Amino acid sequence: MKKILYIMVLTVTLLACAKEELNPDAILLGMGGDTWERTELDDWLHHEFVVPYNMEVKYKWDPYEFDLGHNFVPVDEPQVKILMTAIKKIWIEPYIEKAGETFIKRFAPKRYVLVGSFQYNGGTITRGFAEGGNKIAILGVNTLDLNDKSIVRRVLRTVEHEFGHTLHQTVLYPTEWQTICRESYTGSWSSAPSSEFGPAGFVSEYARANPDEDFVETIAYILMYGREWFEDYMVSVGTDGAAKLRAKENIIVAYFKTIWGIDFYETYDGAGDGLVELTQAAIDRL
Amino acid sequence: MKKTVYYLIAVMLLLGTASCDKEYDKDQYLFGAGPDERLSAALAEYQSVLCEAPNGWFIAIGTLDRGAAGGAYRFWAQFTPNNRVVMYGDINATTAATEKESSYRLKAMQLPTLMFDSYNYIHWPADPALVIPGGSYGAGLTSDYDIHLSGDIRGDEFKASGRVHECPVIFTKATAEERQAVVNASGLVAIQATVEALWEPLKYPTVDINDFRIQLSIGKRLSSFSYIDDNGAVQTVTIPSFPEFNNDIRLTEPFEYKDIWFDRIRWNGTGYELNIGNTAYPVYDFGVPFYPLEFGVGKMYRILTIDRAALNTANGNSMLDPFLSVYTAAEAGLHTSATRDLDRLLIIFELNDQSVEQMRLRVMYHSGSTNYLGEGIFKLNRDDDGNVYFTDFVIASGTVGSNMNGANTGPKMAPNVLSYLLYSGTSTVGASATVIPPSGNKFKIDWAPNLTPGLTGNLGGFYVVGNPASYIPGTLSN
Numbered sequence: 003m004k005k006i007l008y009i010m011v012l013t014v015t016l017l018a019c020a021k022e023e024l025n026p027d028a029i030l031l032g033m034g035g036d037t038w039e040r041t042e043l044d045d046w047l048h049h050e051f052v053v054p055y056n057m058e059v060k061y062k063w064d065p066y067e068f069d070l071g072h073n074f075v076p077v078d079e080p081q082v083k084i085l086m087t088a089i090k091k092i093w094i095e096p097y098i099e100k101a102g103e104t105f106i107k108r109f110a111p112k113r114y115v116l117v118g119s120f121q122y123n124g125g126t127i128t129r130g131f132a133e134g135g136n137k138i139a140i141l142g143v144n145t146l147d148l149n150d151k152s153i154v155r156r157v158l159r160t161v162e163h164e165f166g167h168t169l170h171q172t173v174l175y176p177t178e179w180q181t182i183c184r185e186s187y188t189g190s191w192s193s194a195p196s197s198e199f200g201p202a203g204f205v206s207e208y209a210r211a212n213p214d215e216d217f218v219e220t221i222a223y224i225l226m227y228g229r230e231w232f233e234d235y236m237v238s239v240g241t242d243g244a245a246k247l248r249a250k251e252n253i254i255v256a257y258f259k260t261i262w263g264i265d266f267y268e269t270y271d272g273a274g275d276g277l278v279e280l281t282q283a284a285i286d287r288l
Numbered sequence: 289m290k291k292t293v294y295y296l297i298a299v300m301l302l303l304g305t306a307s308c309d310k311e312y313d314k315d316q317y318l319f320g321a322g323p324d325e326r327l328s329a330a331l332a333e334y335q336s337v338l339c340e341a342p343n344g345w346f347i348a349i350g351t352l353d354r355g356a357a358g359g360a361y362r363f364w365a366q367f368t369p370n371n372r373v374v375m376y377g378d379i380n381a382t383t384a385a386t387e388k389e390s391s392y393r394l395k396a397m398q399l400p401t402l403m404f405d406s407y408n409y410i411h412w413p414a415d416p417a418l419v420i421p422g423g424s425y426g427a428g429l430t431s432d433y434d435i436h437l438s439g440d441i442r443g444d445e446f447k448a449s450g451r452v453h454e455c456p457v458i459f460t461k462a463t464a465e466e467r468q469a470v471v472n473a474s475g476l477v478a479i480q481a482t483v484e485a486l487w488e489p490l491k492y493p494t495v496d497i498n499d500f501r502i503q504l505s506i507g508k509r510l511s512s513f514s515y516i517d518d519n520g521a522v523q524t525v526t527i528p529s530f531p532e533f534n535n536d537i538r539l540t541e542p543f544e545y546k547d548i549w550f551d552r553i554r555w556n557g558t559g560y561e562l563n564i565g566n567t568a569y570p571v572y573d574f575g576v577p578f579y580p581l582e583f584g585v586g587k588m589y590r591i592l593t594i595d596r597a598a599l600n601t602a603n604g605n606s607m608l609d610p611f612l613s614v615y616t617a618a619e620a621g622l623h624t625s626a627t628r629d630l631d632r633l634l635i636i637f638e639l640n641d642q643s644v645e646q647m648r649l650r651v652m653y654h655s656g657s658t659n660y661l662g663e664g665i666f667k668l669n670r671d672d673d674g675n676v677y678f679t680d681f682v683i684a685s686g687t688v689g690s691n692m693n694g695a696n697t698g699p700k701m702a703p704n705v706l707s708y709l710l711y712s713g714t715s716t717v718g719a720s721a722t723v724i725p726p727s728g729n730k731f732k733i734d735w736a737p738n739l740t741p742g743l744t745g746n747l748g749g750f751y752v753v754g755n756p757a758s759y760i761p762g763t764l765s766n
Contacts, residue, residue, distance in 0.1 A: 036393060036395060038370075038371035038391065038393050039370040039371050039372075041372075041391075061406065062391060062393070062405040062406060063403060063404075063405040063406065063434075064405075065434065065451075065452075072416075072426070073414060073416045073426060073427050073428065073430075073452075074416070075407060075411040075414055075415045075416070075417075075433070076404070076405055076406050076407050076411065076433075077406060077407060078390075078406065078407035079389075079390060079391070079406045079407070081407075118407050118411070118415075119415060119416050119417050120416070120417070122416050122425060122426030122427075123426075124426065144407060144417075145417070
């Protein structure tokens, strides 16, 4: 009897605790993201990137998008339109011309996150990074100056670099790529003498980091500086480096053609300019 | 035992039934609303407070960098409810004259946070690309632009702090006149110049708070306060500061020592004063630093630079007779060649090869566009009273014939300077064997008054013992 009494009392007590109700009208702050009144710039971005490509451009400062251990400053608003116009003309439009709108809609990162300054790592600078093919962060947006093509190329190189990652993360390049410079990859690429990377068959210091970075750096450099530059560069680095770079170039051209149906260079079968020539023409027109 | 069980049952039943209230009730929260609801209300209130200041806000931020470019940066900002803000900044003449628009938002982070989320002047001190020269690459001047707001912000002034570096931030409501000054007359930099002119005549601004003496050094963005602590050591505290439009100097953080506390140096219309408790303590010019001058190897200073052109100007002279005549004679002695001019003398205390302290006299002059220096060494002696005296002058080896432009140049140039400095024994100098008679002067080293408008830095003096009107003045360095 006593036992039953205990059980009853306990049941009452425990059930009583379960009867609180949630207030359905309670505001959960920050759910759904931050909000602010749209400006002309917001409308422009919506019209130019969200509607056609479902691409969000996040230019308002959000510390959680970046490495919390570094100092940044936000984007200067007029720079946003300058950068995104350059991205559209130099990166998106050549791809659309060679691979069609669906290609860009399918593979383009869904979120561009911008910040005004670079990330300074004590010796190196981070100009951009990609996360899972979804987000591309462009750093140093405040430094972009359309009158200085070298800066335009440097900033857009980051865009091409990060998009290159999306491509090889979707379909990997041939494993043969990894064998061309196998012995020259190094985690301490930033402290290696800068005279080394060219003769070793790389387009940049950072390309030495690993085969993935090498692949996207090579694509980005050829797209940004053009085929003529690449030929000159191969001459400048000596026979051994040139042979390796030529082998890499062949893999890239074949990869673009067979995997994505894109002519990387101009062909003479009537298809006209390749991706590289279209990109170069867009930079010149800017 | 049974009793205990019944008591327990009774208590549990009471608890059980008491918690049976099924209605959603605002009273369930100690403060009348849920945390999210309260946070949301706080953000809305903060935004309306910011937007409803008709003449905008001044925002002053003290950087963590306390170097030459660091200190307090001040901005004027007008917020509008559509997340826009226009700003002026006191960084330079352009930022003070050119309005810039950007965006802001209030966000619930660990604390309600005002974020200036697109670039404006307020970001310059924090810019890692060193938009403001100075600071360090990758950090700028180490400043904040996400600002934690908490507490009561409804007054005309409230304090806040940066989210990342916890930089001190002061918000002050602007008046209509102040807004006019900022928008139409580059007020943020104009006030810096106005206040600088008010401090300029005070070479060594000093305040005596009863028997506690503080010496001030007021800059455009940083103010320093020196005092002697209980152990007799000189302490200097540097605090970011900025001028307000009533000419007050406002500190971003208070000066605190024992029971003395202040965060403002008030302009009373004729002078500056510190208000502590109900008493106003005036700022006056002490004439020299108030703490003892330490001069020698390993001390605060060891070099005295005697440059007549710098010390004596059309507006005031720090080099006076009788030493002025000695110096003038040295100039004339050197001037036997029309193109030769004395630039400056340096008295340098240093260690010789045997680690014994000695005095080096360096004479710097030019002939045409070529610079020369002649040097001589004195034996350095100190008496029981701490006075110094110099004996046994010799031309420093290696300088005769080359830098001194001939062995006779040293005595020609400054025989009377050498004589003034020499305590005892005659020295024979140069090929013509000029005999330098000793003056017998001993010197007390102490601060010298800075009587030259525009000349900054501490001045020291070598005072002739027994005749303090006779002294060698110069700027001090190490």
